[in-house]
Amino acid sequence: xxxxxxxxxxxxxxxxxxxxxxxxxxxxxxxxxxxxxxxxxxxxxxxxxxxxxxxxxxxxxxxxxxxxxxxxxxxxxxxxxxxxxxxxxxxxxxxxxxxxxxxxxxxxxxxxxxxxxxxxxxxxxxxxxxxxxxxxxxxxxxxxxxxxxxxxxxxxxxxxxxxxxxxxxxxxxxxxxxxxxxxxxxxxxxxxxxxxxxxxxxxxxxxxxxxxxxxxxxxxxxxxxxxxxxxxxxxxxxxxxxxxxxxxxxxxxxxxxxxxxxxxxxxxxxxxxxxxxxxxxxxxxxxxxxxxxxxxxxxxxxxxxxxxxxxxxxxxxxxxxxxxxxxxxxxxxxxxxxxxxxxxxxxxxxxxxxxxxxxxxxxxxxxxxxxx
Numbered sequence: 529x530x531x532x533x534x535x536x537x538x539x540x541x542x543x544x545x546x547x548x549x550x551x552x553x554x555x556x557x558x559x560x561x562x563x564x565x566x567x568x569x570x571x572x573x574x575x576x577x578x579x580x581x582x583x584x585x586x587x588x589x590x591x592x593x594x595x596x597x598x599x600x601x602x603x604x605x606x607x608x609x610x611x612x613x614x615x616x617x618x619x620x621x622x623x624x625x626x627x628x629x630x631x632x633x634x635x636x637x638x639x640x641x642x643x644x645x646x647x648x649x650x651x652x653x654x655x656x657x658x659x660x661x662x663x664x665x666x667x668x669x670x671x672x673x674x675x676x677x678x679x680x681x682x683x684x685x686x687x688x689x690x691x692x693x694x695x696x697x698x699x700x701x702x703x704x705x706x707x708x709x710x711x712x713x714x715x716x717x718x719x720x721x722x723x724x725x726x727x728x729x730x731x732x733x734x735x736x737x738x739x740x741x742x743x744x745x746x747x748x749x750x751x752x753x754x755x756x757x758x759x760x761x762x763x764x765x766x767x768x769x770x771x772x773x774x775x776x777x778x779x780x781x782x783x784x785x786x787x788x789x790x791x792x793x794x795x796x797x798x799x800x801x802x803x804x805x806x807x808x809x810x811x812x813x814x815x816x817x818x819x820x821x822x823x824x825x826x827x828x829x830x831x832x833x834x835x836x837x838x839x840x841x842x843x844x845x846x847x848x849x850x851x852x853x854x855x856x857x858x859x860x861x862x863x864x865x866x867x868x869x870x871x872x873x874x875x876x877x878x879x880x881x882x883x884x885x886x887x888x889x890x891x892x893x894x895x896x897x898x899x900x
Contacts, residue, residue, distance in 0.1 A: 551618050551621045551622070552621060552622055552624045552626065552627070553594050553616055553617070553618070553621035553622055553623050553624065553627045554617050554618070554621070554626075554627065554628065555615065555616070555617040555627070555628045555630070556594055556613065556615070556616050556623060556627055556628065556629045556630070557613070557614045557615040557616075557630050557631075557632055558600065558611040558612065558613060558614065558629065558630070558631050558632070559611065559612045559614050559631070559632055560573065560609075560610075560611055560631060560727075561599070561610040561611060561612050561724065562609070562610060562724040562727070563608055563609060563610070564608060564610060573602070573605065573606045573609060575631055578630075578631075581629070581631070582628070582629045584604075584605075585600075585629045586623065586624070586625050586627060586629065588602070588603050588604060589623045590623060590624060590625060591622060591623065591624075592622070592623045593620060593621070593622055593623075594613055594616040594620070594621060594622070594623050595613065595616065595619075595620050596613055596614070596615060596616055596619065597612070597613060598612075598613050599611065599612055599613070600613065611631070614632060647703065648696055648699040648700045648703055649700055649703060649704070650697070650700040650701070650704055652696070652700065652825075653693045653696050653697050653700055654693070654814065654818050654821045654822050654825065654851060655693075655812075655814045655815070655818035655821075655851075656692070656693055656697065656811055656812070658809075658810070659686075659693075659697060659809045659810065659811055660697070662807065662809045663697065663701055663809065665681050665807075666681055666684060666701055666743075666786055666788075667701060667704060667705055669681050669741075669786060670701070670705040670707045670741045670742075670743070670784075670786060671705055673740070673741045673783060673784040680783075680786075681786060681806060681807060682776070682778065682785065682786060682787060682806070683776050683786075683787045683789070683804050683805045683806055683807075684786065684787070684788050684789070684805060684806070684807045684808075684809060685749075685788075685789045685790075685791070685794070685802070685805035685807070685808045685809065686698070686788060686789065686790045686791075686809050686811060687790070687791050687792065687794040687808060687809070687810055687811065688792060688810050688811030688812055689792055689811070689812075689813055689850050690792045690850060690852065691850030691851055691852025691853055692811040692812065692813060692814075692850050692851060692852075693811060693851060694747075694790045694811050695711075695745070695747060695790065697811075698711075698743060698745045698788050698790070701743065702742075702743050705741075707741050707742050707743060708739045708742040708743070709742065709743045709745055710732065710735065710736055710739070710742060710743065710744050710745065711745045711747065712732060712744075712745070712746055712747070713746075713747045713748050713751075714746055714747065714748045714749050714750075714751040714752045714753070715748060715751045715752075716728075717729060717732075717752060717768055718751075718752065718765060718768065725752075725765065725767060725768035725771065726767045726768060726770070726771035729768060729771035729772050729775060730771060730775070732744065733775045733782055733785065736782065736785045737782045737783075737784075737785065740782070740783060740784030740785050741784035741785070741786075742784065742785060742786075743785075743786050743787075743788055744785060744786070744787045744788070745788045745790065746787065746788070746789045746790065747790045748790070748791070749789040749790060749791040749797065749801075750791045750792075750793040750794075750796050750797060751765075752765045752768050752769060752772070753769055753772070753789075753791075753797050753798050753801040753802075754796055754797070754798060755796055755797065755798050755799070769798065769800075769801060772801070773800060773801065773804060775787075776804040777804065789805065794808075813848060813849070813850055814849075814850070814851060814854075815847070816840075816843040816844050816846075816847055817843070819842075819843040819846050819847070819849070819854060820839055820840060820843040822851050822854050822855065823839045823842070823843065823854065823859070824839070826854075826855055826859055827859075830859075830863065830874065831863070832863060832866055832867070832871075832872060832873060832874050833872060833873045833874070834873065834874050835873045835874065835875045835876065836876065837875070837876040837879060838876065842876075842879055842880070842883065845880075845883055845887075846858065846883055849886070853886065857882065857886050858879060858882045858883050858886060859879070859882075861882035861885070861886075862874050862878035862879045862881070862882045863878075865878050865881065865882070866878055
């Protein structure tokens with residue numbers, strides 16, 4: 529990346545680049561990236577006329593050597609706004625007045641691919657009966673959005689310990705109502721440049737509007753929507769939160785979209801963000817009976833035989849663990865132990881050893897760890 533002093537002096541850049549050896553660039557494909565520093569203007573350049581933009585770009589970058597992966601910075605209308613070079617033909621060639629310059633945003637769109645088919649069914653989510661009951665309203669809305677008008681359940685918050693089925697139930701809802709699910713982790717919305725995150729939020733909802741009725745599922749919401757006292761330390765997420773609040777407030781009417789946020793740190797959320805959710809649905813850790821159901825349902829797909837085992841006793845010992853812990857850290861560990869030892873059968877000792885190891889690590893006793 530070139531220094532600011534180099535970028536704001538196009539004449540100097542032109543003189544230094546014109547001496548570089550290289551063939552003339554025939555094609556240049558750019559990706560708009562944003563601003564390198566906070567505190568700059570929030571306007572984001574929108575290209576309305578491709579031919580005018582090409583003329584504008586050629587004049588300020590004429591003579592510059594273009595290399596794939598490097599950045600070009602606007603020096604006029606949007607000072608210091610960065611464009612990344614996605615493609616240049618020929619490689620390491622010089623931009624000239626005959627270079628074709630195109631702008632593509634395909635790479636930025638790739639973080640929010642729609643997931644339109646979900647094999648998960650509601651019945652596969654063990655327990656969480658109260659959460660399922662509350663989600664029936666979302667089902668009714670997605671089946672007939674026009675019936676709700678301004679009373680639609682637009683913003684719903686799933687909260688509770690990690691591994692309790694929040695993502696799974698969101699997929700199951702999309703599957704049951706046969707609507708698209710657009711899943712995105714909040715951390716993916718944090719861009720390299722100021723302006724990236726806000727743009728990606730708006731792109732996310734633009735796509736959702738095209739596919740409505742649909743579900744926008746934002747996982748790990750606390751990654752961007754922490755309390756403002758924490759955001760002071762994370763200036764790069766403030767503009768993302770503001771963009772998200774704008775979309776959730778419905779300033780631009782987007783019918784047929786249900787936003788489901790998910791977090792395991794609800795008390796750390798910014799009050800302004802949390803207040804936008806009309807409904808908060810809690811997910812809890814499974815009780816011994818539900819733990820037994822999780823064991824039984826997952827044993828059906830075990831690749832090895834399971835010997836005589838008292839899963840009722842194991843379920844009581846596993847109280848305090850999430851469904852994900854049971855599957856990934858108890859059942860899978862027991863299975864892998866049998867495979868390593870080249871046995872054809874998984875025994876009760878394998879399950880007990882995995883459970884004992886997990887509890888000794890503090891996964892069960894330290895309840896705060898379940899919300900990290």
